[in-house]
Amino acid sequence: EADIYQTPRYLVIGTGKKITLECSQTMGHDKMYWYQQDPGMELHLIHYSYGVNSTEKGDLSSESTVSRIRTEHFPLTLESARPSHTSQYLCASSEPLAAPYEQYFGPGTRLTVT
């Protein structure tokens, strides 16, 4: 079982602000992911990483950016928040060597842009 932490859990912010959503995992997993989930909808992959200095875009286009400077940390940044960014953002990680591709999720950040 993975321990994945996301902060903040809830964020209400005004249009134009820069925000960073934090995601950390303590299991040393190489792979990490960000998913976006609009209310009442399914999750969509927006970013993923295979390890330090690796970042890739997912299936759903997103104006957010990510970085992976340390194995345990995978923050997501929005340079200028807009109401269309209102959504829930969930971070996940997996360790291929143990249970191949099984992903574990953090508690999510619910973002509201006013």
Place this chain on the structure above:
Amino acid sequence: GIQVEQSPPDLILQEGANSTLRCNFSDSVNNLQWFHQNPWGQLINLFYIPSGTKQNGRLSATTVATERYSLLYISSSQTTDSGVYFCAALAYSGGGADGLTFGKGTHLIIQP
């Protein structure tokens, strides 16, 4: 990419009833997972089951990989089972995005 379809979209049951949720997927999978999303939005891992059968208490799951479907069984439902159940799959091609594709979920309501 892989397509994931879940049925039924909504299900309302009385406490104590049994239920079967279905997930169809369009390709061979490396990963097939079932999740329960609670009212606070957190995804709880239920099963990692790309093939075979697993059981955990009142819940069990079966994936028939050759026929490209998975079933989640909930027996003796409790009100705490309410929420949205997601099936998600990964068909690792080595070239595409390496993340789960989610179905639209089954919204389960257990009435007391």
